[in-house]
Amino acid sequence: xxxxxxxxxxxxxxxxxxxxxxxxxxxxxxxxxxxxxxxxxxxxxxxxxxxxxxxxxxxxxxxxxxxxxxxxxxxxxxxxxxxxxxxxxxxxxxxxxxxxxxxxxxxxxxxxxxxxxxxxxxxxx
Amino acid sequence: xxxxxxxxxxxxxxxxxxxxxxxxxxxxxxxxxxxxxxxxxxxxxxxxxxxxxxxxxxxxxxxxxxxxxxxxxxxxxxxxxxxxxxxxxxxxxxxxxxxxxxxxxx
Numbered sequence: 467x468x469x470x471x472x473x474x475x476x477x478x479x480x481x482x483x484x485x486x487x488x489x490x491x492x493x494x495x496x497x498x499x500x501x502x503x504x505x506x507x508x509x510x511x512x513x514x515x516x517x518x519x520x521x522x523x524x525x526x527x528x529x530x531x532x533x534x535x536x537x538x539x540x541x542x543x544x545x546x547x548x549x550x551x552x553x554x555x556x557x558x559x560x561x562x563x564x565x566x567x568x569x570x571x572x573x574x575x576x577x578x579x580x581x582x583x584x585x586x587x588x589x590x591x
Numbered sequence: 592x593x594x595x596x597x598x599x600x601x602x603x604x605x606x607x608x609x610x611x612x613x614x615x616x617x618x619x620x621x622x623x624x625x626x627x628x629x630x631x632x633x634x635x636x637x638x639x640x641x642x643x644x645x646x647x648x649x650x651x652x653x654x655x656x657x658x659x660x661x662x663x664x665x666x667x668x669x670x671x672x673x674x675x676x677x678x679x680x681x682x683x684x685x686x687x688x689x690x691x692x693x694x695x696x697x
Contacts, residue, residue, distance in 0.1 A: 501687070503635075511627075511635065511678055513687040525685040561634055577625035577682050579646065581634035 468492040468580045470562050475585030482552050482589070488545040488562030488582055494585040499565035499573045502547050502559035505584075514560070515547065519568035530556075553591045559584040593618050593681050597690035604695065608669045614679035623683035626655055626664045629692075630675045639664065640682075650665045669695075695697045 468552055474546040486502070502514040515536040516525040535548040545562050563578035594617040604610050614624065622642035627635040635648040637646045639655035642662055666673055674697055679690040 510679075510692045511629075511689040512679075513689065516685065516687070529688050575623075575683050575687075577637055577640040577680065578627075578635075579637045579640075581636070583634055
């Protein structure tokens with residue numbers, strides 16, 4: 467069974483930092499691209515970041531570019547999101563989501579077929 | 592960036608009804624579109640990929656159609672468990688853009 471479990475959320479002051487983790491199981495993590503998606507309270511879904519199976523390329527939404535860093539560790543079957551210079555508007559539930567199966571170094575872009583349960587990040591003084 | 596606009600923002604329906612939700616892209620996107628269902632407090636669930644592909648395990652009462660700029664998600668006979676919020680998503684370039692959501696209410 468495919469499982470994705472986020473952790474690391476919590477309350478942080480504006481300007482602070484937080485590192486989210488997503489532990490995966492049930493599939494070959496090193497063969498899939500991964501994403502972070504967030505949802506502010508009562509709002510819709512916003513894609514945040516993408517990382518290919520190999521770790522490159524990486525893409526970010528304009529709203530987080532220069533402040534957030536996505537990374538992955540295949541030895542630990544884990545995806546990460548380092549969030550710096552946090553703002554009130556970063557308050558949201560953050561989900562990790564699986565992208566496409568990658569073959570021979572090629573990762574097609576795709577929908578997200580498996581999601582974690584989410585972790586809440588609250589930015590407030 | 593490509594913008595995705597869903598309509599309506601909310602819809603009321605009854606069990607057994609046929610419901611259609613629309614998603615319009617600001618540019619032609621071929622069939623690079625997905626649909627998700629989200630229930631309160633839960634993660635989104637993939638229903639439809641590539642505009643009309645039914646994700647494994649999703650009931651056949653869900654169907655998707657369209658290409659270019661106009662897409663629809665149809666639920667042929669609403670079941671109690673279908674009352675949720677539905678999102679479309681552009682899936683072929685960055686940023687991956689979601690529609691604003693359509694809330695399906697009893």
